[in-house]
Amino acid sequence: MYIHERKDWPRFNWNRELFAEPLADVRHRQGRLIGHMEALGFNLRQEAVLQTLTSDVLKSSDIEGEKLDAEQVRSSIARRLGLDIGASKPADRNVEGIVEMMLDATRHYDQPLSAERLFAWHASLFPTGRTGMTKIRAGAWRDDSTGPMEVVSGPVGKEHVYYQALPAPRVDGEMRAFLEWFNANADSDPVLKAGLAHLWFVTIHPFDDGNGRIARAIADMALARSENSPQRFYSMSAQIRQERNAYYDILEETHKGTMNITPWMEWFLGCLGRAIDGSQTTLAAVLAKARVWDALAGVAINDRQRLVLNRLLDGFEGKLTTSKYAKLAKCSQDTALRDILPLVERGILVRNPKGGRSTSYALAPLR
Numbered sequence: 322m323y324i325h326e327r328k329d330w331p332r333f334n335w336n337r338e339l340f341a342e343p344l345a346d347v348r349h350r351q352g353r354l355i356g357h358m359e360a361l362g363f364n365l366r367q368e369a370v371l372q373t374l375t376s377d378v379l380k381s382s383d384i385e386g387e388k389l390d391a392e393q394v395r396s397s398i399a400r401r402l403g404l405d406i407g408a409s410k411p412a413d414r415n416v417e418g419i420v421e422m423m424l425d426a427t428r429h430y431d432q433p434l435s436a437e438r439l440f441a442w443h444a445s446l447f448p449t450g451r452t453g454m455t456k457i458r459a460g461a462w463r464d465d466s467t468g469p470m471e472v473v474s475g476p477v478g479k480e481h482v483y484y485q486a487l488p489a490p491r492v493d494g495e496m497r498a499f500l501e502w503f504n505a506n507a508d509s510d511p512v513l514k515a516g517l518a519h520l521w522f523v524t525i526h527p528f529d530d531g532n533g534r535i536a537r538a539i540a541d542m543a544l545a546r547s548e549n550s551p552q553r554f555y556s557m558s559a560q561i562r563q564e565r566n567a568y569y570d571i572l573e574e575t576h577k578g579t580m581n582i583t584p585w586m587e588w589f590l591g592c593l594g595r596a597i598d599g600s601q602t603t604l605a606a607v608l609a610k611a612r613v614w615d616a617l618a619g620v621a622i623n624d625r626q627r628l629v630l631n632r633l634l635d636g637f638e639g640k641l642t643t644s645k646y647a648k649l650a651k652c653s654q655d656t657a658l659r660d661i662l663p664l665v666e667r668g669i670l671v672r673n674p675k676g677g678r679s680t681s682y683a684l685a686p687l688r
Contacts, residue, residue, distance in 0.1 A: 323576050325487040325524055331498065333517060335583040337509075343590055344510060350597045351512075351548060357604070358554050366552070367404055369607045372635075373553045373600070374398050377541070378416075378423055381534050381558035384565055389416055395635075398424070406631065418445035419534065426538040427553055430545035433504045436496060439527075439535065446531045457529035462496070465489035470526050483569065484576045486526035495525045503539070511547030515540045516589035517582075524576060537561070544593075554603070560596035568592075610634040613684070620667060625650035626660050630669070633684050640673060640681035 324330060358366055375395045382389050393412040397420040399405075412420070422442040432438075444460035451457060463470055470486040487495065499521055509517075519540040526532045537558050545551055561568050567588070575585040613634060622630070629649050633641065646657035661682060664670040670682045 323485065323487075324578060324580060325491075325495075327580060329580050331495075331521065331580075333521070333580055333582050335581060335586045339583065340513065340586065340590060343587075343594070344512060347512060347590060347594045347597065348510075350594065354554055354597055354600055355548060355550065358552070361607075365607055365611055367402065368610065369554055369603055370552050371395065371399055371402065371404060371406075372603050372607065373556050374423065374427075376559045376603070377553065377556040378419055378558075380556060380562040381423070381537050382419060384537075384558065384562050384568075385533055389419070392632075394420065414448040415446075418448050421445045422535070422538055423541070426542040427545045428551045430542045430551060434500055434539065434542065436500065439496075442535055442538065443528050443531055446534065452530040462492045462527050463489050463529045470529075472526075483573045484526075486524070492525060492527045496527050499525060503543075511543060512590070512593065513586060515543035515547065516586050516593075518543050519589065520572075520575065520582060520585055523572065555596045555600040557593060557596050560592050560599055564592060564595075606634075606636070617669065620669075623660065625652060625656075626664060629660075630664075630684075641670075641683065642681045 358369060361369070375391065375398055378394050378398070379389055379391055390410070390412075392410040393416045396406065396410050397412040397416055401420065401424055422445050425438075425442070440460040447457060447459040450459040458464060465488065469488070471482050472484040472486075473480040473482050502521075503514075503518055519536050522539055523532055523536040528535070540557060541553070544557070545553070571585055571588045575582055578584075610631075613630075629641070629646055632649055639645070643654045643657040643661065646652075646661060647654045650657065650660070652660075661670060665672055665682065668685050671685045673681045673683055675681070
């Protein structure tokens with residue numbers, strides 16, 4: 322029996338006393354992080370937001386097995402935030418769609434969540450009306466025309482059914498109840514409301530596809546409400562991606578359990594705490610990047626060099642070679658080498674030990 326089949330659905334309950342101390346600790350860390358970020362100054366704060374949102378979009382899709390182009394995501398977010406990151410890569414419709422949804426959820430967190438808004442999010446996720454080769458109902462509740470909505474994994478013939486959602490005829494009424502609750506004044510701490518919203522939405526599973534990504538966007542929206550701020554400095558999706566197996570396990574356990582969802586709320590709160598702790602990595606990267614550009618103040622650098630240096634500072638994967646430089650900067654390999662050599666001479670880049678055709682370069686340690 323799934324929880325949506327129980328007579329007491331959807332009267333969720335949990336051990337509130339159990340969460341008093343952990344919730345206070347997470348709220349304290351939330352406040353401390355926001356205070357720390359506010360002290361950085363506008364430019365560094367915007368860079369932190371850009372990095373966080375980029376990670377959030379990439380990892381939320383990655384959880385579902387969809388790999389997005391990081392440069393396209395970063396470019397799309399930067400443009401919408403009004404940030405100049407130099408030469409940028411045009412984003413395709415799929416990237417633009419998920420960025421649109423995530424930014425609408427967090428930047429307009431204080432506006433009501435409605436069926437129409439959810440339909441717009443869903444349509445933006447699936448601009449072609451297809452998921453892969455399969456046609457779906459984009460921007461509308463599912464109708465189960467191809468059979469019951471099931472969450473499955475594994476090879477054909479050996480599928481494991483994690484969950485079977487409630488029948489399509491119930492979706493509209495269930496979503497009305499969910500939206501009424503979500504938009505009402507909080508009857509519990511907004512952080513706990515974020516955890517319940519995530520679970521409740523994904524339990525209804527109202528769309529043909531994209532339910533996980535939308536559930537995480539709704540949770541982010543509720544967390545933005547808890548902080549009364551559109552600026553995101555930590556990524557729940559990035560943390561969930563790290564704990565993906567545990568995430569699916571606790572969802573399966575909860576969906577097959579009772580209306581006492583204490584284990585789910587405990588896991589969500591712990592995951593949130595670990596996401597906040599993980600923000601220190603983003604902060605360290607932002608500060609390191611700022612120190613590098615401070616050290617380069619007054620050094621003549623062209624647009625191509627600036628673009629590639631920023632990519633290196635943002636966590637470039639692998640080693641920088643002339644061919645990779647040429648691809649990033651959209652120039653010839655001869656031009657790439659002419660750009661690289663002055664950076665080596667000035668001590669901005671260092672040549673890695675292996676030479677010849679394998680010659681590669683890296684950022685020099687900051688002095």
